[in-house]
Amino acid sequence: MEAGSPLEILVVGAGKVGWNLTRELIESGHTVRLIEQNRRRYLIVEQELERQVYYGDASELWVLERAGVQEADMVIAVTGDDEDNILICQVAREKYGVERIIARCNNPRNRPHFELLDIKPYVSATDLILRLIEHEVPRHGLIHLLDLPGERLQVIEMQIAHGSPVVGQSVRDLTMPAGSLLISVLRDGTGFVPTAQTVLEAGDEVLAVLESGVEEALTAYLQGAAGA
Amino acid sequence: MLAEGHEISCLDEDPDSLARLEVGLEHGWVESGGSFTVGQALEVDAMLAAGIERAHAFVASTDGDNTNIVIAQIARKRFNVPTVIARIMDPWRAEWYERQGMRTICPTRSAIEMLSEQVRAAEPRPGQGGE
Numbered sequence: 024m025e026a027g028s029p030l031e032i033l034v035v036g037a038g039k040v041g042w043n044l045t046r047e048l049i050e051s052g053h054t055v056r057l058i059e060q061n062r063r064r065y066l067i068v069e070q071e072l073e074r075q076v077y078y079g080d081a082s083e084l085w086v087l088e089r090a091g092v093q094e095a096d097m098v099i100a101v102t103g104d105d106e107d108n109i110l111i112c113q114v115a116r117e118k119y120g121v122e123r124i125i126a127r128c129n130n131p132r133n134r135p136h137f138e139l140l141d142i143k144p145y146v147s148a149t150d151l152i153l154r155l156i157e158h159e160v161p162r163h164g165l166i167h168l169l170d171l172p173g174e175r176l177q178v179i180e181m182q183i184a185h186g187s188p189v190v191g192q193s194v195r196d197l198t199m200p201a202g203s204l205l206i207s208v209l210r211d212g213t214g215f216v217p218t219a220q221t222v223l224e225a226g227d228e229v230l231a232v233l234e235s236g237v238e239e240a241l242t243a244y245l246q247g248a249a250g251a
Numbered sequence: 252m253l254a255e256g257h258e259i260s261c262l263d264e265d266p267d268s269l270a271r272l273e274v275g276l277e278h279g280w281v282e283s284g285g286s287f288t289v290g291q292a293l294e295v296d297a298m299l300a301a302g303i304e305r306a307h308a309f310v311a312s313t314d315g316d317n318t319n320i321v322i323a324q325i326a327r328k329r330f331n332v333p334t335v336i337a338r339i340m341d342p343w344r345a346e347w348y349e350r351q352g353m354r355t356i357c358p359t360r361s362a363i364e365m366l367s368e369q370v371r372a373a374e375p376r377p378g379q380g381g382e
Contacts, residue, residue: 082316082317082341082344083341083343083344084343084344084347085343104317105293106293106315106317106318106320106321107317109317109321110317110320110321114344114347117351118347132293132294132295133293135295135329136293136321136325139324139325139328139329140321140324140328
């Protein structure tokens, strides 16, 4: 499968998320089929998507098969029910050999179940909003921008406070903790990739990539006594 | 199974289910040695409160196939319960998960077998047999 080539995508759940996602994916040139189990909802969506939408409970195997799960490159389960999403993705991957799955996690408390059963990636609106709040509300501390738990890597953002020991230091002189790397600096509304000569200023927001377990060392290093 | 002397812990989201358990019991469910926890099976705290860490066997028999399939896997993989059984109404889903190594009970399949057996054993109508 080449990057950018059209995919055969099966979307389960024609709620606001599923329907709009389907529209966007069709717009991008993908072949999309949508499954909805609520008859009334199905009839509404069917007026627009016609034969691209199928009626039925996608946790029933014949419903998945009727919608062509065998040929799908990707299955996206975005129903309002976490058990259904887990099961649909599990069956798609393990019974029908679908290479890529994406699941919606409605209740953040169910996250450990998605992890345990290796239903990844999963998307949780609650987590996305929390992350946005973290990003929008300035405060000292480390903000997770991207987590790659499988690879044990993450991208974080952190503000350099007044009184931080790194203020006035050039990147060349930084002694970042092992397992962390400075990748960009946001200053006065623009971001740039620092060079060895870049001097850090108070108020800078720095982005760093780091390995799991380095968070505390990095926080301590960038904040110093200012963050304690 | 309680009457056989096993220790039974029941988890249900409806507090009224306790009354159903007590139908036909001489004493209360709890007085008879059972325990009852109100909560949802997907909530790890509820599973812990119901004593899943001590269980020798776990039976997933909510009215939702997918819930049963998911919690059975949680019981097995996260809590290492040695015997896990899931009730799955849909025969196709039951068959596939059984092939993946899950112990399943499919009441639909059992009912179909029992019904077909009864039908096969049916007496021919008088005057139409013996061809």
